[in-house]
Amino acid sequence: MKQPLYIFSSGELHREGNTLVLVKPDEKKFIPITAVSEIYLFGEVTVNKRVLEFLSSNEITAHFFNYYGYYIGSYYPRSHHNSGYMTIKQAEHYLDPTKRLTLARKFVDGAMTNMWHVLHYYELRGVPVEEIAVTIKQFQQNLYNATTIDSLMGLEGNARTKYYESFNLILKAEDFQFIERTRRPPETKLDSLISFLNTLLYTAVLKEIYMTHLDPRIGFLHESNFRSFSLNLDVAEIFKPIIVDRIIFYLVNKQMMDKSHFMEELGGVLLNQKGRELAAREFENRMSTTIKSRPSGRKLSYRRLIRIELYKIEKHLMGEKEYEPLTARW
Numbered sequence: 001m002k003q004p005l006y007i008f009s010s011g012e013l014h015r016e017g018n019t020l021v022l023v024k025p026d027e028k029k030f031i032p033i034t035a036v037s038e039i040y041l042f043g044e045v046t047v048n049k050r051v052l053e054f055l056s057s058n059e060i061t062a063h064f065f066n067y068y069g070y071y072i073g074s075y076y077p078r079s080h081h082n083s084g085y086m087t088i089k090q091a092e093h094y095l096d097p098t099k100r101l102t103l104a105r106k107f108v109d110g111a112m113t114n115m116w117h118v119l120h121y122y123e124l125r126g127v128p129v130e131e132i133a134v135t136i137k138q139f140q141q142n143l144y145n146a147t148t149i150d151s152l153m154g155l156e157g158n159a160r161t162k163y164y165e166s167f168n169l170i171l172k173a174e175d176f177q178f179i180e181r182t183r184r185p186p187e188t189k190l191d192s193l194i195s196f197l198n199t200l201l202y203t204a205v206l207k208e209i210y211m212t213h214l215d216p217r218i219g220f221l222h223e224s225n226f227r228s229f230s231l232n233l234d235v236a237e238i239f240k241p242i243i244v245d246r247i248i249f250y251l252v253n254k255q256m257m258d259k260s261h262f263m264e265e266l267g268g269v270l271l272n273q274k275g276r277e278l279a280a281r282e283f284e285n286r287m288s289t290t291i292k293s294r295p296s297g298r299k300l301s302y303r304r305l306i307r308i309e310l311y312k313i314e315k316h317l318m319g320e321k322e323y324e325p326l327t328a329r330w
Contacts, residue, residue: 002037003288004204006280008273010044015054033058038207040200042069042276061210063203068270070184071199073228074206076216083213089317090218090231101152103234103316103323104221105143108156110238110325112140115163117328118241122170129166136163152221156237163241167248175259176252185268190248192262192269193279197244198236200283205232205239205306212310235309242328243302247282256282 007013011024020031022045033054039062041047047062055062056077064072093099119133139159146152167178167190176190186192209216209232219230221237251257261275271279290299293308300308309326316323 002035004038004040004284005031005036006040006042006277006284007045008042008277012046013041013051014048015051020051020054033060036060038203039063040203040280041065042273059210061203061207063206065199068185068265069196069276071203074203076206076210081211081213082215086213086314086317087215087218090215093317094218094220094224100220101147101149103313104149104152105146106323106325107221107234107237108152109140109143110327111156111240112136112143112159113325113327114238114241115159116140118245119163119166122166127166127169129169132162132166135159149221149223156221170249171252173252173255173258176248182268185266185270187268189259189262189269192271193248193251193257193275194244196271196276196279197247197283198240200280201236201239201244202232204283204287204303205235208303208306208310209235211307213314214310235306235313238309238325239302239306243283243286247279247286251279251282 005020007022009024011022014021014023016030018033020033020036022029022031036058038060039055041062042065044067052062052075055075059077061077062075064074066072093103116133116136119129119136123129123133136159139155139162142155143152146155161181164178164181167176171177171190176193177188178190179188181194182188182191183195186195206216206229214231216229216231218224219232219234222230222233224230257275257278261271261278262269263272264270287303288301290301292298293300293305305326312321312323315321
C-alpha cells in the first residue's frame with residue numbers, strides 16, 4: 001500500500017532504476033517508488049531533474065518546506081487526469097456570483113457543522129463548551145443571509161475565533177492555552193502546532209485533487225488570484241475540526257507533546273525537528289484511520305473521505321447532484 005514519505009534529514013535524493021535512493025552522510029536508504037504516494041521534504045534535500053521526471057511519471061507530488069517548517073511550494077506533476085470540460089465548469093461556477101456563493105457557503109457550512117460536532121463530543125464528556133457550541137450554531141444560521149464571499153469569510157472567521165476559545169477548556173496543559181491566532185511567526189506553541197498541521201492538511205488535499213479532474217487553482221471560498229492553489233484551502237476547511245483539531249487534543253491531552261518539541265526562532269515559536277516528526281506521524285495515523293461512513297456504512301480512511309468529497313464537488317459542477325459537505329457523526 002502506498003504511503004506518504006516524510007524526509008526530515010538532509011541529503012540527496014536520487015533515482016536508481018525503479019527505486020528512490022536517499023543518500024545521507026552516514027546512510028543510503030532505498031525506497032521503492034511503488035510504496036510512495038507523495039513526498040514531504042523538510043530537510044535540506046538535493047533533488048535533480050531525473051528524480052522529478054520519475055515522480056511525474058508515477059503521479060507523485062512533492063511538497064517542500066524550509067528549515068523552519070514553513071511550506072515553500074509543491075512539485076505538481078503534469079496532470080494525467082486533466083479535463084478541459086471540468087476546468088470550464090469550475091471557471092463557470094467561479095465567475096457566476098450566485099454559483100460561486102452557493103459552493104463557498106457549503107464549505108463554510110460544513111466547517112461550522114464539524115466544529116459543532118467536535119464541541120458536542122467534548123460536551124458529552126463533561127467539558128463545559130455548550131455556550132460556545134450554541135454560538136457556533138447562531139453563526140451558522142446567518143450563513144444564508146450572507147450575500148458576498150467577504151461576508152461568508154467574516155462569519156467563518158468569527159465562528160472559528162469563538163471555537164478556538166474551547167481549546168482552553170478541552171486542552172489540559174498550561175503550555176497550550178489559546179490567546180489569539182498568530183502566524184508567520186506563530187507566537188505560541190499552540191499556534192505553531194495549528195499552523196503546521198493545517199499545512200499538512202492543505203498539501204494532503206492538494207494530492208487528492210491531483211487524482212481527480214479538478215483544477216486546484218480554481219477555488220470558490222478562497223480567491224483564485226495570485227496564489228498557486230486555492231481549491232485545496234476550500235476543502236480543507238471542512239476537515240480541519242475533525243482531523244487537525246482532534247490531533248492537537250490527542251497529542252496534548254495524552255502528554256505526547258510538550259515544550260521540548262518547540263524552539264524559539266524568528267521572533268516566534270516553532271516546532272523543532274522532533275516536534276515536526278511527532279506531529280507528522282500522528283497526522284498520518286489520523287489520515288489512515290478508518291471510520292464507518294454514511295450512508296454506505298463502509299469503513300473509509302480520512303484520506304479516502306477527502307477524495308470522495310472532491311468527487312462530490314465534480315458532480316455538483318456537472319449538474320448531476322447538489323454538493324453537500326461531509327459532516328462528522330463520530
